[in-house]
Amino acid sequence: MTIARLPEVQDLIDHIGRLIEEKKDAYQLKSTIPYMRLMTQYFERAVRAKGEGKHLVAHTTQLPVEIFHAMDVVPFFIETYCLFLNFFEDFQEFLGIAAEHGIPSEICSVHRVTDAMVMTGAFPQADSFVFSNLVCDNTPKGGESMAELLNQAPSYFLDRPFKLTAPHMAYWKEELEGLVSFLEEQTGRKMDYDRLQEMVRISYRATELCQEINELRKAVPGPLPAEGLFAQAAVYWLLAGLPEAVQFFEQLRDELKERVSQGIGAVQKERFRIIYPFVAPFWDMELMDVMEERYGAVTVMDLLGHWRGKGEWLVDPSDPLGNLARKSSVFPGSFHLHGPMEEYVEDMVRMGREYRADGAIFFAHIGCRQACATIRAIKDELQSQLEIPMAVIDCDLVDKAFTSRKEVLDKLDGFFEMLEEQKR
């Protein structure tokens, strides 16, 4: 089989660069271009790491990246890279390679693709590898596969407890200490705890800003257009602890504040306020623009932006690792997907209520078992407590061949018609 050249990190950087050029006047938000630049810079750092003699750490999702930044290693967030690249590329080639290698098709496509990326050297060879059980079976197992496929790169596995009572929190903190020791061993440098403390403080500031932004998103009409939805999550995921994340969130907050005060919504005439109790339609992000234009539907909140409660996690500023451990109990995605289902369900009901949703859309990614098993419960509770109907769209996060846009739109047409009826 001849394989076309597989896309690499540089291709992603080029794609984003082109998008900035082509679309710079088309975006509603002034902060969208800075967001894209931040992403480009992040991936450029990974590409340059080797040449600059930096230690490159590939890692899986939901980890406290503040630790990497404070250790002055260059992190490479594998799943986020996969999601970003999927915005521009079709992954059939990677999926085919994974299948040839014997990886069952029921495994989350993100992990099949990232395994294939490692096998084909489609992202830079990392010096070390960090993975965890956040937030599903796929992450530890996919992480383990990748570590092995990365020529047995030295790896560290973080075991995040299922419940987070005091003893479990202590265990989780010890796991993070283990990560620090691992990185110290790999780099030959010691952790600068003052620096970590400062980064944790900066990261907490970013959390506060995310909360402010989320408060603004409760306004009617909803001020955040689809273009900003993933930005909020991605900037925190990749850059938590860095001042540039704070600057970005300040800019976004100020911008939303202005829009709210002037009554500017994401769409000219907001007809429906939508929440996503799981993820956005990552395999076809334009669907969100289509929903805005076609139905006047604004995504007012999604799981990846929704912190638990008030999102408070900085309790003792002199204990940075303890705080980072605590963050995991309020961090969007972590507590939803790695913990008892009832907490997830309750949080989605809170989301529906606080954001005054008219409807919910659950993009049921076929590879995600622990999220999809909550569908019935979330649907029932949204309906019975708030009379919010929920549409379930069968899909695959990054396999574009799984479903067609037409199929999805047919279903959405029906759903929005029903919402329309309900409004009358």
Next chain:
Amino acid sequence: MTGSATALAEWREQAQGFPENRFIREWKGQGRKVIGWVCIYVPEEIIYAAGMLPYRVSGDNEELELKKAESFLYINTCSFARTGFQLALEGHYDFLDGLVAGETCDGARRLYDVWQRNRPLPFMHVYGIPRKFIDRSVRIYRTDLEELKNRLELFAGREISPELLRQAIQVYNRGRRLLRALYELRKMDPPPLSGAEVLEVVKAAMRMPRDSYNALLERLLAELSAGNGPPQPPSKIRLMVLGSILNNSHFLQGIEEVGAAVVTDELCTGTRYFWGEVDESLDPMEALARYYLNRPPCARFQPNDRRFEHIFRMIEEFKVHGVISEIVRYCVPYGHDKPFIKERLQQRDLPVLELDLEYGLGHSGQVRTRVEAFIEMLKIRHGIG
């Protein structure tokens, strides 16, 4: 499955009735409680020491029509979890007074979640299971076991004293030694009992009071050791089965009917369930935490080397010619390991047949054809007629 051994005949009779059997009815008849458990990281000894009967929730023996369960558990939940919940929805587990689950994998924990939400039992408990084997993992696991014990004490209305735990450990350890002895006999050529029969024997351990079980198993062993087991066909291809939970012995029977003997396994309904013993010299809760966490591991633990080591030990000890790797559809932990096991087995020149199944599958034409071809290949390889 025909034979003359009296203990074996008794087994077959005992095995009648699923999920409820005569032991459960007798037990409940005495006003005692039955606690269901999901996943072998729930120590049965603690339940037993509380005066309650631990009963494994295994889902059905057969393939089921899962429509009811699927309206609660999305189609991508492994069929083991869905079949378990289907039985619950149909009322077949109504004899349970409680359910205890370990958060071993997405399938198991969501099975617990939907059960709790839609069909709650008087006692419900779930707890995390660390994925590592290091000291602090044992510590946190023990903390969770202590909590389970405390809650069971409240529910049972009696203290689970260290003495009661010690007694329970002794009873269960005895069962482990007997099962180990049964597996020792499987090293013979031909083994005195088919793989399908052995699976039924192991499963019974999880569904009946352990002391009665031990007595019955002891008799069976005596008969088998004296050569009074059912007649076995002569020397055959020796197979090992590994992978996700396997409950339906007809599946093994189907394999054995085409000219092979299943002589060992790496299954949570097999060696992983009873291998090793709880250290009776330690504080009982500490001993339980150490034993359970350090047993031959499930695919969800890190690193997977330990799992692979157990597999290779089994292959060597039981003189295995080939391996059948069975993965329940949507079983992510075992699915991920699949290519890595295959690679390692190939490096050892051990043929492997990979089967992706729906849980509960028994005989199936398609599987049979593949198994036949696999066994034929092994026969030629080993010059076995």
